[in-house]
Amino acid sequence: xxxxxAALFAVTLVLVFVVVWEWNSRQKGYETSFDDSAELWADKxxxxxSDPFTTTVFIGSSRIKFDLDIPTWERITGExxxxxxxxxxxxxxxxxxxxxxxxxxxxxxxxVTEPLFFSSAPPYTERxxxxxxxxxxxxxxxxxxxxxxxxxxxxxxxxxxxYLSTNSILERYxxxxxxxxxxxxxxxxxxxxxxxERQCYMSDTFVKxxxxxxxxxxxxxxxxxxxxxxxxxxxxxxxxxFTSVKNAVDKIKARGGEVIFVRTPSSGTFYxxxxxxxxxxxxxxKLLTVTNSKGIHFADYPETANxxxxxxxxxxxEDAIVYTTHFINQLEEKEWPIANRKNNSKTLKN
Numbered sequence: 579x580x581x582x583x584a585a586l587f588a589v590t591l592v593l594v595f596v597v598v599w600e601w602n603s604r605q606k607g608y609e610t611s612f613d614d615s616a617e618l619w620a621d622k623x624x625x626x627x628s629d630p631f632t633t634t635v636f637i638g639s640s641r642i643k644f645d646l647d648i649p650t651w652e653r654i655t656g657e658x659x660x661x662x663x664x665x666x667x668x669x670x671x672x673x674x675x676x677x678x679x680x681x682x683x684x685x686x687x688x689x690v691t692e693p694l695f696f697s698s699a700p701p702y703t704e705r706x707x708x709x710x711x712x713x714x715x716x717x718x719x720x721x722x723x724x725x726x727x728x729x730x731x732x733x734x735x736x737x738x739x740x741y742l743s744t745n746s747i748l749e750r751y752x753x754x755x756x757x758x759x760x761x762x763x764x765x766x767x768x769x770x771x772x773x774x775e776r777q778c779y780m781s782d783t784f785v786k787x788x789x790x791x792x793x794x795x796x797x798x799x800x801x802x803x804x805x806x807x808x809x810x811x812x813x814x815x816x817x818x819x820f821t822s823v824k825n826a827v828d829k830i831k832a833r834g835g836e837v838i839f840v841r842t843p844s845s846g847t848f849y850x851x852x853x854x855x856x857x858x859x860x861x862x863x864k865l866l867t868v869t870n871s872k873g874i875h876f877a878d879y880p881e882t883a884n885x886x887x888x889x890x891x892x893x894x895x896e897d898a899i900v901y902t903t904h905f906i907n908q909l910e911e912k913e914w915p916i917a918n919r920k921n922n923s924k925t926l927k928n
Contacts, residue, residue, distance in 0.1 A: 614665070614772045617724040620713035622776055625660045626676065630684035630835070632917045633658045637672040638689025640665035640770075641842040643778040644892040650902040656918035661776040664705045668694045670823065671706040677826035685836040685915065690865065691844075692856035693802075696819050697811065765797060766790050769889070779895045785888065794889035798848055820868045827869045838914060839865060839873040843882060843901065848890035872912045876901075879908060 612618060626635050634657050636642050648659045662672055669688060676682050694702055768784035784790050827837050841862060844852060856862075858875075866873045876882040881904045885897055893901055910916055 612772045612774055612776075614776060614778075616709045616712035617716075617720070618772075618776060619662065619664065619709040620716055621724065622660055622662055623709075623713045625658070626662075626679075626682050626684060628658060628660075628684075631915060632656065633660060634685045634687060635660045635676070635682075636663055636687045636689065637669040637676070638663040638687075638840075638842075639667055639669065639691040639694045640778060641691055641844070641892055642687070642689035642840070643776065644780070645842045645898050645901050646777065646905075647895070647898040647902040648773075648775050648777045650899050651906065654903065654906050654918065655916050657916070659775070663689060663776075664709060665770075665778070666694070666702070667705045668697050668702040669706070670695070670698065670819065671703055671710060673823065673826045675706075675710050677829040680833070682830070683833045683835050686830060686838075688837065688839050690839055690841050690862065692852055692861055696816060696856070696861060698815065698819065699811075764793075766793055769794055778892075779898070780888070780892070785894050785896075791888045795847070798890060802848075802851060820864065823865070824869045827871060836915065837869070837871055838909070838912065839869075839871055840905070841873070841875040841877070843876045843885040843887060843893060844891050845885065845887045846890040848887075872914075874905065874908045874912065879904065882908075 625633070634651075634655075636646060636659060640663070642663045643661060643665065646659065646661070648661065651657070651659045663669065664672070673686075673688065676686065766784065768781040768787070768790055770778050771781055772778055830837055839862075862873065862875060865871075876885070882901060885893060885901065887893060906916065910919060
């Protein structure tokens with residue numbers, strides 16, 4: 579048997595299959611997107627030790643991942659943005675991890691989405707804990723595998739798991755659900771693409787399609803309705819959050835780090851529900867008071883108060899550029915150290 583011919587035939591067959599699959603994916607309008615995995619998060623987590631004056635770390639939930647346009651941030655500030663926020667999660671454990679890391683002495687922006695930020699329920703802590711665990715236990719083999727996969731994802735659209743993975747295809751297929759197990763709401767893949775820096779953005783298709791906007795609005799309503807069936811946090815639970823967050827912020831500040839909170843835009847029904855469930859004076863205002871920290875609330879500035887989120891909760895890529903520009907100016911008003919500002923003489927402790 580001629581093994582060389584067999585091997586050549588197999589390689590040729592695979593290459594043809596890959597080329598055809600990639601061509602078909604691009605013809606259908608699919609875009610490259612990175613898997614926002616624990617591996618990718620761990621890769622960015624290593625960057626928090628860069629020069630503390632020219633690097634800013636961001637934690638939070640999905641809004642800061644959509645609303646902070648990293649190229650705009652880096653162009654205006656001259657700083658690197660390290661995006662560590664995780665979608666659908668409370669940033670509490672991300673904050674605790676940085677607070678316990680004696681080597682971290684840099685600048686930290688904490689995004690506050692009240693329903694997630696003030697919750698310590700397992701569904702909202704699972705992703706951060708998994709990411710932190712992976713970061714601390716990553717092996718050289720896993721690191722090599724990530725680098726290879728990361729490069730492949732940057733080149734091939736068919737590796738976009740939200741469009742073409744088996745799970746994604748099955749989610750889109752109209753299979754009947756058993757009544758005793760209501761399905762988790764389906765997120766249209768056009769809603770969330772991820773770039774190499776972990777910035778999320780809506781596809782052009784999503785931005786233009788009002789039917790997709792309504793589909794995502796229904797997702798939020800379904801999730802909010804499901805949250806009503808969960809035991810509400812007690813007063814003691816909320817006070818515990820304030821205390822633990824204060825302790826973590828104090829540790830970072832004591833090492834010479836900088837911490838600021840930001841409330842990014844939401845609109846429509848989602849914002850009305852948030853305002854009712856989390857009164858500003860009892861949550862946002864108290865958070866700043868308890869932690870003795872500065873904060874930037876989008877509603878306090880006319881240039882950011884009237885953004886319309888197409889699905890009530892996240893900005894379009896175009897609006898993210900505008901918002902990021904205003905946000906940088908707002909940070910400067912708060913005397914936040916920004917590398918590119920010539921008149922900014924404030925420095926961080928080493």
